[in-house]
Amino acid sequence: MSATIREVARAADVSVATVSRVLNGKGPVKEATGRRVRAAADRLRYVPHVGARSLITRRTHAIGVLLPDLFGEFFSEAIRGIDRTARGAGYQLLVSGSHGDSAQAETALRAMRGRVDGLVVMSPSVDAPTLSANLPEGWPVMLLNCAVDGTAFDSINIDNEGGAAAMVKHLAGLGHRRIAHVTGPVDNWDAKERLRGYRHAVFLESGEDTRGLEVPGDFTEESGYRAARLVLGMRPRPTAIFAANDSMAIGLLSAFQEMGVKVPGDIAVGGFDDIPIARFMTPPLSSVAVSIAALGARAMERLLAALRDGSRHVPRHETLPARLVARRSSGSRSPKPPTSSRHARTRRKDP
């Protein structure tokens, strides 16, 4: 099979300790000896056995990544950010996706034990108790956009509240006074925060109460499609709708198109997430953008820092800003974006 450190030592006519020292760059070694060892290692194609190494160093140089059953680009973007940062620091990624329920996530969590030095968890179905029950004490964990409730874990969240408020302000700035909202699933953390941001901003802008302006949704296009009819039935009729995510906003758009309701002429529409499809809708959908890649990168950065600091590390909470993207669906008379910028965003290697 593969060469062992002992064979390299024999080939370079030194002891195994010296080989180890040379390859790990610790301890004093003579220039010439180092060269000899490295040459022998190259020649034999020596690669240290990670198992044996982790057995004694208690380090695996791998990070576990737990992701929910994401579709579309979220998965890719999250991994992209995490991977780049991890690789830069010499860490590998043990990825586990598609966790529908809490039980699956627990199994995955267990399977990671002993394989990784730390964990990045992005899963709505994993909460603090589940986590602490399945993890060795004091394992470095970074929670990504999970429902954090003042736990002892590190976490990073998107500024859902601020993003939602920005969208409401944007619509209000365009003259809209009655702004309806299609909510996400009631038990969804992001949805709850967006709802809160919406309510607060509407109150600030118009002093109005939002009761009677909220329509329940569940993040699917279908629920957006259904919501359209409900909103049109409100009296007085709202002049704008803010959907808690883009999928529902797209549902709204297709319903309005079928009914002959003009967007943004008759009613303005805004979404959240700025998924790639958003800019290709007719009319292009105004939304709130979040850089998932940046989220992942930041998470990995902090996890690596935690790994370095060891027990001195103090967990804390962080919020990543969301950015308003005004397009035509909200009535913003933004010109057609220059062709080049669209390309930059959606280009990809094939397939």
Place this chain on the structure above:
Amino acid sequence: MSATIREVARAADVSVATVSRVLNGKGPVKEATGRRVRAAADRLRYVPHVGARSLITRRTHAIGVLLPDLFGEFFSEAIRGIDRTARGAGYQLLVSGSHGDSAQAETALRAMRGRVDGLVVMSPSVDAPTLSANLPEGWPVMLLNCAVDGTAFDSINIDNEGGAAAMVKHLAGLGHRRIAHVTGPVDNWDAKERLRGYRHAVFLESGEDTRGLEVPGDFTEESGYRAARLVLGMRPRPTAIFAANDSMAIGLLSAFQEMGVKVPGDIAVGGFDDIPIARFMTPPLSSVAVSIAALGARAMERLLAALRDGSRHVPRHETLPARLVARRSSGSRSPKPPTSSRHARTRRKDP
């Protein structure tokens, strides 16, 4: 830290060998002893140290996954398929993405050595020589949609040729006689196969030579945008264009819209890949769909089989079918698809 097998043995009042036997289900053990051991292991939250285990078994129960710098949904879909199958067989995934060039891929390849039992490689920049140079002899490897040239490696490819031919036949069936083609990058395997399929099908349908009907592209929207003008300048003017991927087809669509050229009235357009945006274009883009998840799942299945068979395994090549998706851009008068099906496809968890 974590409990060791020795502590479990002491707690259950047996030897370490017995604990190992119970937990691995091999060797004869008394019913009662088994129960006692399992109870102790649970109580102590014992998880075997994978490093120590792999040191002696020579197995890691992990599969390396090398992916290119994919954007959009390809990444997610590929991982989804691979992950599901791997998890079912008790394997974990060591993922490494974002490999721009061959050097990066090589580094990643090396880093995986000793960490994984097998490899799934999906990377246009990795070829057979690079692979064999950086891999231990006889390592199970599955090539996904790579440029395979009769090598000794297992591989699975998409039926680019068949898909392209299907699109041409579809257009010809709608009455088109002059069908132009926007090609992909010249050194891209998929692009080359699609071009071949196009040429062959055009020859079969009309007996015509395709010289003078091909326009160079590079898979970006921009190149599609530029291609539009070239195609319109051909004499006699083609009545249909088949772009080698959807991004370029989208470039065509936006160019035509700006120029006031009606699609499909003045010219029909078809793409390849059926990316999610395709159905949301105006008009919805006809394309050729490929299930990337199925591709990944199939790859993992075969890799696992190879792992089981060991040296008895014989590598072979496999092709996965591509499916034509006719929409309005090709002039197919498919009615607006029922709302529900659109939802099923694009729904996703948030964010």
Place this chain on the structure above:
DNA sequence: TCAGAGAATGTAAACGTTTACATCGGCGAA
């Protein structure tokens, strides 16, 4: 010349498993 410092290198224990082999009973057959 030589003590002693420090650099360079070697020796061997330890990490936590699995497993070949040894051991120990108990039981049926001779």
Place this chain on the structure above:
DNA sequence: TTCGCCGATGTAAACGTTTACATTCTCTGA
């Protein structure tokens, strides 16, 4: 009774590293 077999369990070696400690070598300064 005794032999041999077999099921259940224990003992200890081996896997490939890292590293504390021991040893050897090479100077430097008195």
